[in-house]
Amino acid sequence: MHVLVLGGGVVGVTSAWYLARAGHQVTVVDRQPGAGLETSFANAGQVSPGYSAPWAAPGIPVKALKWLMMRHRPLVLWPSLEPRLYGWLARMLANCTEEAYTRNKGRMVRLAEYSRDALRDLRAETGIAYDHREQGTLQLFRTQKQLDHVPDDTRVLDAYGVPYAVLDPAGCIAAEPALARVSGTFVGGLRLPGDETGDAHLFTQRLAALCEAQGVSFRYGTTVAGLRHEGGAVTGVVTGSGAVLSADAYVAAMGSYTPALLRPLGIDLPVYPVKGYSLTLPVTNPEAAPVSTVMDETYKVAITRLGDRIRVGGTAELAGFSQVLRPPRRETLARSLGDLFPAGGDLDQARFWTGLRPMTPDGTPIVGPTSLANLYTNTGHGTLGWTMACGSGRLLADLVSRRAPEIAADDLALGRYRRAA
Known part of the structure; x- marks a missing residue:
């Protein structure tokens, strides 16, 4: 399956790594000229589960x-x-x-x-x-x-x-x-x-290089302008140049910019x-x-x-x-x-x-499926993107691959907000 990962920060790149290891063809799209150049660039450096x-x-x-x-x-x-x-x-x-x-x-x-x-x-x-x-x-x-x-x-x-x-x-x-x-x-x-x-920026850059060695394609300098959808599924990503990128599944991992991307699709992401x-x-x-x-x-x-x-x-x-x-x-x-x-x-x-x-309002990231069949989110990590990146990426890859995750995951997806409402 071809998966487009939208976002080249530490969360997007770890998602790409685990998706590639699961056997998928993966393309990462990011507006920056390289990986980990926004929120992942100079964070506090903690991997702090405790x-x-x-x-x-x-x-x-x-x-x-x-x-x-x-x-x-x-x-x-x-x-x-x-x-x-x-x-x-x-x-x-x-x-x-x-x-x-x-x-x-x-x-x-x-x-x-x-x-x-x-x-x-x-x-x-x-x-x-x-x-x-x-x-x-x-x-x-x-x-x-x-x-x-x-x-x-x-x-x-x-x-x-x-x-x-x-x-x-x-x-x-x-x-x-x-x-x-x-x-x-x-x-x-x-x-x-x-x-x-650890240095999240250095990690992201080096993992991106390892991803490329696994066959992952990176389209840097490419702005994501919007998503096309039809029949309950995403059909393509419209770039800033007007080109349309298509895949079988899509992962929205654009940090704070993810809600604006999904809002036109009727998806309210509380980030x-x-x-x-x-x-x-x-x-x-x-x-x-x-x-x-x-x-x-x-x-x-x-x-x-x-x-x-x-x-x-x-x-x-x-x-x-x-x-x-x-x-x-x-x-x-x-x-x-x-x-x-x-x-x-x-x-x-x-x-x-x-x-x-x-x-997010409850502190927990939003990792998992959305109301559109082939669209997933991996965002909302707050101050803990570096701490939770690898686990979120591995979990996301399991969900996209229709494999049972190694940890409970239902309460991590966007659906928890619908249930609360």
């Missing part, structure tokens, strides 16, 4: 109001007349219950754990290298109140058998020795030893762009830099070691499709790094970047 949790949670509405008042706020909301934003926010608020949080986190951990295992299998099979480390994630708490809420997350980790350790300050320093330099900054942490780190920022800077003192990933719970910032670089990522900015680099967001990232690893890297050489994360 940290997979929906933003919609009990108490979040009150916390969000407080965050909006902070100088170095993790959440930014720009005034907008866009109805889709407020509809998406309403759906997110509806998921801020204990029952919804437990259900959504369970879905996310299930897919993320599966994805981490799929990534390990892929690495063993291909030898792919991407500055990866397998030294866990440390969620760092600056206040006792933050530490007191740890049981809210560990209940789901217990249910899925995800290993973790609640650490005192000494335990945090044992995991991340450079924190000894700022020992008065934090009161404890939650360590997730099964988490990994909204949540803007994130990052800094990438050279390590100047390895002993003062992080070993793996440290999550600063106060500012919701991840600080990750990627080879001889440090990646600092965070902020949730609701600003539509704007990709303006805003200096206050840089200041927040720099503040978190300066508090925790002040001598680890050279901020003067930092590269400032922004990308649009495709976020």
